Amino acid sequence: MFTPLKTIFKNNLAVIIFYALSFHTFTGLKEIPNLPLFSFNLQMIIVYFYVLKFPDSLGLGHIFLAGIINDVVIGTPLGTSSFSFLVLSFFTTYIRDHTLRPKMAAEWTAFIPALFVSNFSYFIIINNFSHLSFYYIEMLRVTFFTYLFFPFFYYLFIIYETKILKANA
Amino acid sequence: MSDNRDDFIIAIRYALLKKGAKQKFSLFFLMMLSIFVITLDKLSVPFIFSTRAVLNDLVYQVSVITAIPGKLVNSLNQIQINHFNVINKNKILKEEIEILKNDRYNVLFLKTENKFLKEALDLGSARTINEESSIKARVLIDQESPYLKSLIINKGKKNNIIKGMTVFNNNYFIGVVIESNYLTARVLLITDLNSKIPVVIQDTNVNAILTGTGKKKNLKLEYLPDGFVLEPDKIIYTSGKDGFLATGLPVAETYLSKKNKLLIRTLGDPQQASIIHVTNGGFNN
Numbered sequence: 001m002f003t004p005l006k007t008i009f010k011n012n013l014a015v016i017i018f019y020a021l022s023f024h025t026f027t028g029l030k031e032i033p034n035l036p037l038f039s040f041n042l043q044m045i046i047v048y049f050y051v052l053k054f055p056d057s058l059g060l061g062h063i064f065l066a067g068i069i070n071d072v073v074i075g076t077p078l079g080t081s082s083f084s085f086l087v088l089s090f091f092t093t094y095i096r097d098h099t100l101r102p103k104m105a106a107e108w109t110a111f112i113p114a115l116f117v118s119n120f121s122y123f124i125i126i127n128n129f130s131h132l133s134f135y136y137i138e139m140l141r142v143t144f145f146t147y148l149f150f151p152f153f154y155y156l157f158i159i160y161e162t163k164i165l166k167a168n169a
Numbered sequence: 170m171s172d173n174r175d176d177f178i179i180a181i182r183y184a185l186l187k188k189g190a191k192q193k194f195s196l197f198f199l200m201m202l203s204i205f206v207i208t209l210d211k212l213s214v215p216f217i218f219s220t221r222a223v224l225n226d227l228v229y230q231v232s233v234i235t236a237i238p239g240k241l242v243n244s245l246n247q248i249q250i251n252h253f254n255v256i257n258k259n260k261i262l263k264e265e266i267e268i269l270k271n272d273r274y275n276v277l278f279l280k281t282e283n284k285f286l287k288e289a290l291d292l293g294s295a296r297t298i299n300e301e302s303s304i305k306a307r308v309l310i311d312q313e314s315p316y317l318k319s320l321i322i323n324k325g326k327k328n329n330i331i332k333g334m335t336v337f338n339n340n341y342f343i344g345v346v347i348e349s350n351y352l353t354a355r356v357l358l359i360t361d362l363n364s365k366i367p368v369v370i371q372d373t374n375v376n377a378i379l380t381g382t383g384k385k386k387n388l389k390l391e392y393l394p395d396g397f398v399l400e401p402d403k404i405i406y407t408s409g410k411d412g413f414l415a416t417g418l419p420v421a422e423t424y425l426s427k428k429n430k431l432l433i434r435t436l437g438d439p440q441q442a443s444i445i446h447v448t449n450g451g452f453n454n
Contacts, residue, residue: 020235023228023231023232023235023236024232024235024236024239055192056192059192059193060192060194060195060196060199061192061193061194061199063199064194064199064202064203067203068206068224069228072221072224072225072228072229073228073229073232073310074317075317075319075348075355076317077207077210077211078206078207078209078210078221078224079202079203079204079205079206079207079210080207082199082202082203082206083200083203083204083207086196086199086200086203087200089196090184090185090196090200093184093187093196094180094181094184097180097183097184098180125207129207129210129211130211131363132317132363133362133363134362135362135383138383
C-alpha cells in the first residue's frame with residue numbers, strides 16, 4: 001500500500017539532489033579547502049540534463065520552488081534563480097523538440113547558448129531589480145566549469161537512469 | 170520566409186505551453202509567476218516583507234540541517250590541519266610571549282607616566298566609550314556564494330536585532346546586518362563588493378572608503394587623495410564619518426604580498442566566525 005522510502009528516494013533522486021543543492025548553495029569543488037579554482041553550478045547541469053533527457057523525472061514546479069529556495073539562501077531577489085532555471089528549461093525544451101538524432105557532443109555544444117541565455121536573464125534581473133554588485137569573473141569561471149563538467153555528470157546520470165533504475169525496475 | 174518565421178513562433182509557443190505527462194504547470198505559467206514574484210519583491214509591497222521573513226526563517230532552519238554533513242567534513246579537515254600546525258604555532262607563540270612580556274613592562278611604565286602627566290595637567294579621567302549592549306549570536310550558515318559574501322545568524326527581530334547593526338568577531342568588525350527576520354538575520358561581510366566603510370589610516374589624517382573585493386580576506390581602499398602612497402603594516406580604523414560606526418575600530422591592515430605588492434586584508438577572519446557579537450555601532454570589550 002505504501003511505497004517504501006528507498007524506492008521513493010531512488011525514483012526521485014534528481015529532485016532530492018536538486019532541492020538539497022538549493023538549500024546548501026553548492027558551488028562545486030570550492031567546498032573543499034585549498035581548491036578554490038573549481039566551482040561549477042550543478043543545478044544548471046541537472047536542469048539541462050533532466051529537461052533534455054528525462055523531462056518527467058524533474059517537474060517544472062520543482063525547478064521553480066528550488067529556485068525560490070536558492071534565492072532565499074543566496075540573498076538575491078526572490079524569483080531570480082527560478083526565472084533563470086526556467087529560461088534554461090525553455091531553451092532546453094526547444095533544443096529537445098528540434099533534435100532528431102540526439103548525440104552527446106551536440107547536446108554539450110547546445111549547452112553553451114543555453115547557459116548564456118540563462119545567465120543573461122540572471123544578469124538582467126540582478127542589474128534591474130536589485131542594488132547588488134556582481135562578481136563577473138567569478139560568474140564566468142562558474143559558467144566555464146559548469147560547461148566543462150557537463151559530460152561527466154551526463155554519463156553519470158545516464159548510467160543511473162538507464163542502468164541502475166531499469167535494473168531495479 | 171514567412172513560413173519559416175511561423176514555424177519558429179509555433180515551436181516557441183509549443184515549448185512554452187506544452188505540458189508533459191507528469192507536469193502540472195506549463196513553462197509559460199511558471200515564468201510569469203517568477204516575474205510576478207520578482208516584481209512584488211522589487212515593489213516592496215508590505216505583505217511581502219512578512220512573507221519573505223517567514224520564508225527566510227523556514228529555509229534557513231532547513232538549510233542548517235542540510236549543511237550538517239558538509240560542516241562535519243570541514244571541521245574534521247580543520248581538526249587535522251590544526252593538529253599538524255600545533256607544534257609550529259607553539260614555537261611562534263613562545264617567542265611572542267617573550268616579546269609581549271617586554272612590551273608589558275613598557276606599557277606599565279607608560280601607564281604610570283601617563284597618570285602622573287594627567288594629574289600634572291589636571292585633566293582628570295579620560296572619557297570612555299559608553300558600554301554598548303552587544304548581542305551574542307551563533308553563525309548558522311557561512312556558505313560561500315559567488316554573488317554575495319554573507320552569514321546567517323541565529324538571532325533576529327525577536328532578539329532586537331535590526332537592519333544596520335554592526336557585527337564583530339573576536340573584537341574585530343566583520344560586517345553589518347542587512348536583513349532581519351523574526352528568528353534569523355543576514356550579515357553582509359566587509360569582504361563583499363557591496364560593503365563600503367569610511368575609514369582612516371594609521372599615523373595619517375587620510376580618509377578613504379574601505380570596500381570588499383569578493384575575496385576571502387582582501388579589501389581595497391577607494392577615494393584616496395591623489396599622490397598618497399600607502400605603506401605596509403598600517404592599521405586601518407573606522408573614521409565614524411557615516412555617523413553610525415564608532416570611531417577608531419580596527420578593521421584591516423596593509424601588508425606586502427609574496428610578490429611584493431601592497432595589499433589590504435581584514436583583521437578578523439569572517440570565514441572562521443562561529444560566535445559573533447551584534448552591536449549598535451561600537452564594541453567595547
